[in-house]
Amino acid sequence: GALAGIGSMADKHSALHFNDGDQPPPPPLLVQDGSFDGLGSTYNTDGFAINASGLRLTEEGKLGALAEEVVEEQVHRDNLSICEELGRGAFAVVKRAQDLRNGTSYAIKCFNLYEESKRNMLKEEMSILVEMDCRTIVRWFGAFLDEDQRVNMILEFMDGGSVEDLVKHCRREGVAMPEKILAAMTFQILWGLNFLNFVGFMHRDIKPGNLLLNKVGEMKITDFGIGRKMKRGEHTGAAPPEEGDPEAAAQSQHLEQDEDLEEYFASTFVGTWVYMSPERLQGERYGANADVWSLGIILAEAILGAHPLQECSENFADMVVTLQQTPNGTLGSVIPDDVPYSEQMLGFVSWCLAVDPRLRGGPDELIDDPWFTQQLGGQGSDEAVLDEAVRVVGEWLRTELPSYMQPKTSATAASADADLGASGGDPGFDKNFETLASDDEDEGGQTFDGNFETLASDDED
Structure with missing residues (x-):
């Protein structure tokens, strides 16, 4: 059945959970990238200072006018009542909070430092x-330092859980997701990726657990802990121009030829590797359309009911080799011709899963794909199409999945790390892992050996 495999591999690529109460609060002393003041009542880091009253910017002009406005209007801790825990992971605990003034719910993402x-x-x-x-990225509403010197981020609360939660419900209930619903969800996520590309950011961990929804039908991207600002040239996803190559130069004419080309692309190995693009798996430089590959894998899982390279899931090297030998240059070629989905959808997925990043669609190209016109009407760049996508998803949730939309305290508001809100999964994948690494200065063309940490998955996940 459609959707049966979405997120099942990610379940077994989850980090070890920790008991937040077992860890002592950090001492008020200088650390590598931040410090507490002498009393331990303010945490200072790059451009920010956070205390019990909230967050303030410490470097004028470092962030744009929008950030200054958002910080000025932030929600403060004194106006919140902290409610039930929503989930916990290796990096944070998430709780729901309610605004005492108007009843608005927020997600509180709590970090130990x-x-x-x-x-x-x-x-x-x-x-x-x-x-x-x-509209398709989870909003930030504030931050504060609690009595245990933990930083708490106040985020938008999404009462429909994650795509991973939704898929597991559909699997249990035997409900298939129609192509129009897949198109509507995909369009919303692609809208967010296109925005990130426009402002120069990469998410680097797009997967079902990091795609949230609410009862209205809105889909939003969350968990930017391993996201990063792109250097010039990454927006297109194409390789930097080689000397004497006029075609490549035309594609990347905004690059300055006299700078070190290694500065144009990222190569840090972070994220959940079963959703990583081939260039990332091989330690090569990558651009914005590495996130597009991850979206393509999610769609391929919806079509096939499993990861398209499920047989390689227990061996990292096998997956890399298999991708290098993919026929027709796209992983979309593994999808049979007789699946009950349109040629437009299969063509879209194949474009997302082009092994060569120079042949893969970028967010700005894919959002105008004819598939969306066929399923949702209008033009991809038109915000009215986004409105229609939200309406379509919301109506489907209300009419076809009323049991899923019942109030539940386990709704994922914002992922605590890379894998909140997930339970169950494919029992066949017990040797997989998720990669975790800080975005440090290691920007070379490294391979995967020794450049990531493996964490055993929790058996109950």
Whole structure:
């Protein structure tokens, strides 16, 4: 059945859960990327200072006017009542909070700061979200330091859980997701990826657990802890122009030829590897359309009921070799011709899953694909199509999945790390892992050997 495999492999690529109460609060002393003041009542990091009253910007002009406005209007801790826990992961705990003034629900994402990886993720996610103003990206509403010196981010609450949660429900109930619904969900996520590309960010961990929805039908991207600002040239996803190559130069004419080309692309190995693009798996430089590959894998799972390279799931090297030998240059070629989906959809998926990133569609190209016109009407760049996509998903949830839309305290509001809200999964994948790494200075063309950490998955996941 359609959707049966979405997220099943990610379940077994999850990080070890931790008991937040077992960890002591960090001491008020200088750390590598931030410091507490002498009393431990304010946490200072790159461009921010956070205390019990909220967050303030410490470097004028470092962030744009939008960030300054968002910080000025942030929700404060004194106006919130902290409610039930929604989930926990290796990097954070998420709870629901309610505004005492108007009853609005928020998600509180709580970070301990005693590990460098957690401080890095907090800094990256905070700096990205305060600058985001997009309908399909989870909104940031504030931050505060609690009595245990943990930083808490106040985020938009999404009461429909994650795509991973939705798929598991559909699997249990035997409900297939129609192509129009897949198109409507895909369009919303692609709208967010296109926005990120436009403002120069990569998410780097697009997967079902990081795609949230609400009862209205809105889909939003969350968990920017390993996201990063792109250097010039990454927006197109194409390789930097080689000397004497006029075609490549025309594609990337905004690049300055006298700078080191290694600075144009990222190669840090972070994320969930079964959703990683081939260039990322091989430690090569990658651009914005690496996130497009991840979206393509999610769609291929919807079509096939499993990951398109499920047989390689227990061996990282096998997956890399198999991708190098993919026929017709696209992983979409593994999808049989007799699946009950349109040629337009299969063509879209094949474009997302082109092994060569130079042949893969970018977010700005894919959003105008005829598949969306066929399923939703209008033009991809028209916000009215986004409105229609939200309406279609919301109506389907209300009419076809009323049991899923019942109130539930386990709704994922914002992922605590890369894999909140997931339970169950494919029992056949017990040797897989998720890669975790801070976005450090290692920007070379490294291979995967020794450049990532493996975490055993929790058996109950």
